[in-house]
Amino acid sequence: MKNKVALITGITGQDGSYLAEFLLAKDYIVHGIIRRSSSFNTDRIDHLIADSKIMNNSLFLHYGDMTDGSRLVTLIKKIQPDEIYNLAAQSHVRVSFDEPEYTGDSVGIGTARLLEAVRIADVETRFYQASSSEMFGATPPPQSEETAFYPRSPYGAAKLYSYWMTRNYREAYGLFACNGILFNHESERRGETFVTRKIAIAAARIASGVQKDIYLGNLEAIRDWGYAPEYVEGMWMMLQHQKPDDYVLATNTGYTVRELAQFAFETVGLNYVDYVKKDERYVRPTEVDALIGDYSKAKRVLGWSPKTLTPELATKMVNFEMAKLKN
Ligand code: NAP
Numbered sequence: 186m187k188n189k190v191a192l193i194t195g196i197t198g199q200d201g202s203y204l205a206e207f208l209l210a211k212d213y214i215v216h217g218i219i220r221r222s223s224s225f226n227t228d229r230i231d232h233l234i235a236d237s238k239i240m241n242n243s244l245f246l247h248y249g250d251m252t253d254g255s256r257l258v259t260l261i262k263k264i265q266p267d268e269i270y271n272l273a274a275q276s277h278v279r280v281s282f283d284e285p286e287y288t289g290d291s292v293g294i295g296t297a298r299l300l301e302a303v304r305i306a307d308v309e310t311r312f313y314q315a316s317s318s319e320m321f322g323a324t325p326p327p328q329s330e331e332t333a334f335y336p337r338s339p340y341g342a343a344k345l346y347s348y349w350m351t352r353n354y355r356e357a358y359g360l361f362a363c364n365g366i367l368f369n370h371e372s373e374r375r376g377e378t379f380v381t382r383k384i385a386i387a388a389a390r391i392a393s394g395v396q397k398d399i400y401l402g403n404l405e406a407i408r409d410w411g412y413a414p415e416y417v418e419g420m421w422m423m424l425q426h427q428k429p430d431d432y433v434l435a436t437n438t439g440y441t442v443r444e445l446a447q448f449a450f451e452t453v454g455l456n457y458v459d460y461v462k463k464d465e466r467y468v469r470p471t472e473v474d475a476l477i478g479d480y481s482k483a484k485r486v487l488g489w490s491p492k493t494l495t496p497e498l499a500t501k502m503v504n505f506e507m508a509k510l511k512n
């Protein structure tokens with residue numbers, strides 16, 4: 186049987202790297218779009234690039250950018266993917282307040298460019314859009330596929346545009362297109378400026394005596410933090426179903442940033458109160474107070490459920506940082 190071909194935008198990101206591993210293990214031919222950079226930006230997939238059995242055999246990388254529509258058309262025509270996973274994004278909510286225009290261009294219009302590239306290239310493909318719980322914003326939890334959207338950041342607003350464009354291409358052109366509305370998911374590969382990884386690194390460094398304290402913004406925000414490798418499987422499950430649809434992936438549990446810090450510092454036998462300091466620079470002009478996802482549709486229709494909950498996730502991430510410091 187012919188191997189399936191997948192195209193991943195954002196393959197160098199946290200989710201892109203896990204998804205590439207997941208699809209390669211399922212015998213997919215994986216193509217990824219990477220950005221030209223003046224420094225190395227492939228650390229999360231370097232182990233795949235270094236493997237000569239994989240690189241340029243089942244994994245192919247192409248330069249491209251979500252702001253370059255003609256390049257997206259060329260790549261889709263050339264690759265003829267069976268499945269496209271659109272994970273590329275300026276994904277930092279705080280940064281989106283500083284760069285609203287670029288965030289809108291890469292996250293919002295970028296998705297329109299990719300959808301239009303599929304239409305122009307006239308390929309038969311399935312399309313996954315990385316939608317976000319940030320789109321719910323100010324609407325109180327629990328949030329499900331039926332909950333009203335109320336984004337509270339340029340990032341949330343740009344993701345909402347992408348969400349609707351994905352639905353529109355499904356309805357207007359019959360494209361097999363799905364929105365995965367994913368709540369926060371984290372891992373040892375999470376970017377270091379997101380709160381879970383920032384706290385995990387700090388707890389390990391403080392316990393090892395190489396850092397004194399950590400500066401954070403709002404400690405009272407509630408998030409639903411799951412484990413990223415479990416969520417990329419959910420993305421794939423959406424594209425294997427007989428019918429395209431939109432799904433929430435979450436854990437249906439909520440913890441404050443304060444509780445997250447407590448779990449992380451407890452892992453190394455410390456009390457977070459002694460080390461966490463406030464810095465107004467990390468407070469957002471508008472905050473999303475509480476996100477807790479109801480994933481019952483994904484469970485019922487796809488058979489997807491999370492396995493790792495926030496306390497275990499925090500411990501896992503801190504233990505990883507401790508092990509790195511010891512090496
Ligand atoms: P991430 O680690 O920040 O990765 C983002 C990826 O997008 C990177 O590969 C990045 O490339 C690439 N990228 C950024 N701007 C680009 C552009 N203009 N053109 C092409 N590529 C570009 O994000 P993630 O956590 O893996 O999340 C994956 C997707 O899911 C994102 O769309 C994010 O917004 C969405 N999402 C994430 C979560 C979560 O909790 N993680 C929840 C809901 C939705 P470089 O490596 O070169 O920077």
Ligand code: G4F
Nearest residue numbers: 276278317318319368369378379380401402403406442467
């Ligand atoms: O880790 P965060 O930056 O993640 P946030 O804003 O929830 O966004 C992440 O999840 C979204 C899904 O809901 C994704 F779509 C998005 O791409 C990204 O992956 O912040 C989490 C919470 C916020 O309430 C923030 O105000 O932590 C609070 N926080 C407190 N101090 C901090 C800090 N966040 C960061 N990044 N850094 C701090 O020092």
